[in-house]
Amino acid sequence: MSTQTTTSGRDGRVEAALAALRTQTIELPSWAFGNSGTRFKVFAQAGVPRDPFEKIADAGQVHRHTGVAPRVSLHIPWDRVEDYARLAEHAGEHGVTIGAINSNLFQDNDYMLGSLTHPDARVRAKAVAHHVECIDIMRATGSTDLKVWLPDGLNYPGQDDLRSRQDRLAEGLAQIYAALDEDHRLILEYKFFEPAFYAMDIPDWGTSLLHCLALGERAMVVLDTGHHAPGTNIEFIVAQLLRAGRLGAFDFNSRFYADDDLMVGSADPFQLFRIMHEIVRNGALAPDSGVNFMLDQCHNIEPKIPAQIRSVMNIQEATAKALLVDAEALHAAQQSGDVLGANGALMDAYNTDVRPLLARLRESQGLDPNPMAAFAASGYTETIVAERVGGAQAGWGA
Amino acid sequence: MSTQTTTSGRDGRVEAALAALRTQTIELPSWAFGNSGTRFKVFAQAGVPRDPFEKIADAGQVHRHTGVAPRVSLHIPWDRVEDYARLAEHAGEHGVTIGAINSNLFQDNDYMLGSLTHPDARVRAKAVAHHVECIDIMRATGSTDLKVWLPDGLNYPGQDDLRSRQDRLAEGLAQIYAALDEDHRLILEYKFFEPAFYAMDIPDWGTSLLHCLALGERAMVVLDTGHHAPGTNIEFIVAQLLRAGRLGAFDFNSRFYADDDLMVGSADPFQLFRIMHEIVRNGALAPDSGVNFMLDQCHNIEPKIPAQIRSVMNIQEATAKALLVDAEALHAAQQSGDVLGANGALMDAYNTDVRPLLARLRESQGLDPNPMAAFAASGYTETIVAERVGGAQAGWGA
């Protein structure tokens, strides 16, 4: 390959990257703007929203400064309001729309031993009814994704019967799926452990996928990057779910140990790049790919809006690097068994400093090239700290 | 529940356990009788077999003293012989039959970068042809299980394309499946890592199951108890694969860290009990369940025949405990949400000393109640140490 071709190839990749980055969108979670913490302590922060309207206003700030975060996920009942149409309208006023509706199966006293898997049919019916409510909210807000994360599980061996719980789960999911409209999707998350400590009822992608396959074509798997066993190769799962046509969404965050819910890209930026490489290589970055790129994070000690901005930027940087991979050179090295060459082709993109490229992207969109600085300079933080006095701050659980 | 009923219930469980234990069979791996080790060193042991015939003779000893190990898995090419019918006959003379035929995709130089997933079509065809040879050996030996463990994977990100490798794998497996006879099964193993250190091409049960589903009804998953990420709940996978009707076989062994291949039941006997509890609860212990209970172990520092005897006994003990679970009491506690009661019902069986029960079983079968002592007293070790002089000892890789 001549130097000239390479240069032109690189320039071409840069332009293609810019074009692809312009189409990328990331969905923000409303709960990231409320207080959160560990079982040990929730530290309150000044200016934190007191209701769903304020959460959405904060999310709008992230979009305003980054240009890639046009949707907000809601969590029910935390984001229950009287008038959902009004909430959607309010979102529009802040430049965003309502994204996925998240159900909650872990904060009602009835769910101590399970929800959709509970031995008691009454509790299971209640959990199904909760989803019917969520589907109504989808209709009222224009949301099309019903996101189900199942906290159900066991703390002790023998506590309940693993097989029966799968059967009950399948039955409950089928009832929920049947309640969806035709343009709705059910996206089903899995998690390795927590809040249950012996067995989760959907602990891995295989279990989630089996239930999705049984439900139908509009049931898709949600991959939360913090929900795996130590050492799990997450990009492999991404590739596998894309091959099966069942990767519905990401819940992005970072972990060093468990489901730490740190800012995405902060613990292992190379892993995030590898994930985005599989996304790009399999054509799943395209807006019509059906993959919803969402954040799911807890900003326990850092200010929440800047933390969301940083997270969005981290995904953009990983995506930009993935878009800069010289796919042709990579493929040639792979085909010829050139281990170091193939790895080198990937690393060459990873080692590139893409911040200038993203600055260029933002400027071309009329944005400040440095969203963190722009937000800090905007005075928004000072405003909400001053204004949001009185009332109960929203917490992770409220 | 009255005390009388309970007592009679316990007696009934003991009798039912004895009946079930009489039907249990465990398959031994021929390679467990050869030398094995780590990448650091293979320590040779005196008396180790020098050919497949001697391996089978040793396996026959395990069955002779335990009465539950009537089959021996072969590994090709390690167990290649001129005349497979003669080998099967030889097995019969030692009281055993030929079990699963294991293919080998990791010791040919061509497979350095993969076998069924290799970028080069020539290598993939060679890997398929190897399985056709294995299927011929199945016909010659009466084996009905073709066991495929795929060592393929990548050491470095970018080294090859994850998705393309899945596509190639699917194609190769389909060719192999097509070559099977109607009474043959393809049983497909997964492994978390090793020998590849970045990505395995079948790293988890989900991947193995997806390929089995694509292949057809006679493709089943093999669960090796050492092939999971740290903390993985293995009995959950057992329950899940049984629910899907796709648990084809176990490769039993123990691990503390990685794929340590220690004696089954030696690292976490409680886990083994929980696995057998799922087996019993889901009716998969029955001879016609389609689940093949195999050992896959490396006795690096302990003598091999006694280590196999101990392993077989460990499975028997875990099975006996699982059979003693008071299913009725367990179910009642589970249904009523009695966490401690349900856990207690399970633990009550686990804490039982079942060695007298198994001694009774053996005596009823004309066996010595203590297989370890009986083997030691038999003089077999002394005989093979004296006789097996000269020739090359069989190793894990030969």
Next chain:
Amino acid sequence: MSTQTTTSGRDGRVEAALAALRTQTIELPSWAFGNSGTRFKVFAQAGVPRDPFEKIADAGQVHRHTGVAPRVSLHIPWDRVEDYARLAEHAGEHGVTIGAINSNLFQDNDYMLGSLTHPDARVRAKAVAHHVECIDIMRATGSTDLKVWLPDGLNYPGQDDLRSRQDRLAEGLAQIYAALDEDHRLILEYKFFEPAFYAMDIPDWGTSLLHCLALGERAMVVLDTGHHAPGTNIEFIVAQLLRAGRLGAFDFNSRFYADDDLMVGSADPFQLFRIMHEIVRNGALAPDSGVNFMLDQCHNIEPKIPAQIRSVMNIQEATAKALLVDAEALHAAQQSGDVLGANGALMDAYNTDVRPLLARLRESQGLDPNPMAAFAASGYTETIVAERVGGAQAGWGA
């Protein structure tokens, strides 16, 4: 060894085990009787204590039915009362005494970014002052152990300077140590992760030990069985700390994944046995060994008093098994390199059903042989559910 000798050896071991078990004591944590949960939800239970006095009353029940739990650890400020002498007296009325005083460095808003390691000297001084208060409480209650668990750590790389934090920590601990009376000990706990998710300031036994060595002879390490990386060999650490003369105490509990705080012995009873084997082998079960055997558990979904009783019984059972190990046979097999024989000697004790032995122990002490049944029959639960109405239930954090 003749059969006769063996039998007599076994009888001798049983009698010695009974004698040793009579001297064993286990310390209960006051907070185990309050409500607890995960970051997702704390499920309240009926009858839960509303103040430290009621917690101690509940702890007294555990001792009453097991006979081995004569001390209760307090946690400050959760167990703050006006009159500590009265609290100690109250304990005596319930048959127990006050054990270790636990400080709390995680629930004050000032501690969001650290306590003894905080960049701000004012916060560090506050944390030291809190321990001076705890030492006063030790004097008032007769406690001799000041237990320090350091929740300090970082969530993000770069958040603070690892080395400076160690220096600050050393300085703060020295100030606390200097405030102790001569008959006081400082026992210092370590934890792998949580509540911090990138780096804990005392993440491992090595760090705790280094600080203890710098402090002086009355500084000892606390080993919480749930505070290690996956796969860590805990009994090795036990042996190592005993060799160094610095194992001050256990916080017993169980884990499958992280710091799950399940009932001790419920996740891996074989591990608990191996830990107790090191304790027995190194003479650390003796009352004057300086090792304080404490529970530290969260009963999120199971009733608390029975869960503590079960936990105490689990330790007793593991201890009894460890005491039944035929040390002579074990040593002989170890010395002769008999891998299977040595392992078999250990497993023989583990596989023994020691429940009859413990029933005998209890009966000899005038206790019901079945503490779970005895407590259930006592009516205590019904009484506290009826009486403890109104007021705020104590929680893990209160």
Next chain:
Amino acid sequence: MSTQTTTSGRDGRVEAALAALRTQTIELPSWAFGNSGTRFKVFAQAGVPRDPFEKIADAGQVHRHTGVAPRVSLHIPWDRVEDYARLAEHAGEHGVTIGAINSNLFQDNDYMLGSLTHPDARVRAKAVAHHVECIDIMRATGSTDLKVWLPDGLNYPGQDDLRSRQDRLAEGLAQIYAALDEDHRLILEYKFFEPAFYAMDIPDWGTSLLHCLALGERAMVVLDTGHHAPGTNIEFIVAQLLRAGRLGAFDFNSRFYADDDLMVGSADPFQLFRIMHEIVRNGALAPDSGVNFMLDQCHNIEPKIPAQIRSVMNIQEATAKALLVDAEALHAAQQSGDVLGANGALMDAYNTDVRPLLARLRESQGLDPNPMAAFAASGYTETIVAERVGGAQAGWGA
């Protein structure tokens, strides 16, 4: 801080980084140039050395093209030669010197159940004597570091007595230490698991450090980046050992799962950067810091000399990034509790593309800015493939 100051600060950091990078040295392992593999297979590569002289010649190539690899570690007995003075002279002819002498305690049949910890005093004496031989080789080659990695451990609980093994180990190490010259160091490695699968006799830094403290001031800990439990924060250990004045050396490599021995920086380049950040922050990069930066890798499937070049470059890149950290800004953010700002200061350096800086460094040293390309163009590979025909290739174990 004004923009001008910042710019000048950045320029100053770049110059300081260049100066520091000029002093950096990395030691290469002779065994990295021989064939290596897993327990499943060692794949041979053309041109691999057939003796220690050829290994050193290959190592010289790495130094020739990178300028930072002037030493080669030897491994005894793999690198046994008749005339060690001649070997040292040969090294000099290839531009390098002899670094650490590595003893081998795992490939002699006597060591199956341990070496320095073996129950049999004869085996322990043999292991000590082996180190005396290594010390003689140090004298003959001018090496000053005796590196001891202890493979000893147990596969089964009960197999040997954990405490006795520590006592034997302490005794053996003391004998070895006593045999050192005054300018010699004993550097003692630890490893989480493998080749032993239940308990290693030096599994963690705490154990290694305790032995070093007992030995004396010239006993130091070796940190192999692949020898930890999943999730372990390695840079914390680096900081801790530096604080204790006992970090003697690194064995650099990468891992995803176990001790994978991949190229350093290939699995988690961010972690490598964090490690180098602690090195730089604690002044341990300086040539007189006493920290020996060594590689310890197995190039199972990639060509060995380029893999070593790439590894050296990866360390250089991580070091350069660490040197570019704006320490003043970082410190200020840390002191003020600015979590995002402090993290951002670190990430700013990490996200910098330092390849141009390193190209500049190399050019200033008369080297090709692209060592990989320069080596490929040199024709060395073709030469050794053609010339090294006949004889036995060196393997990891030879």
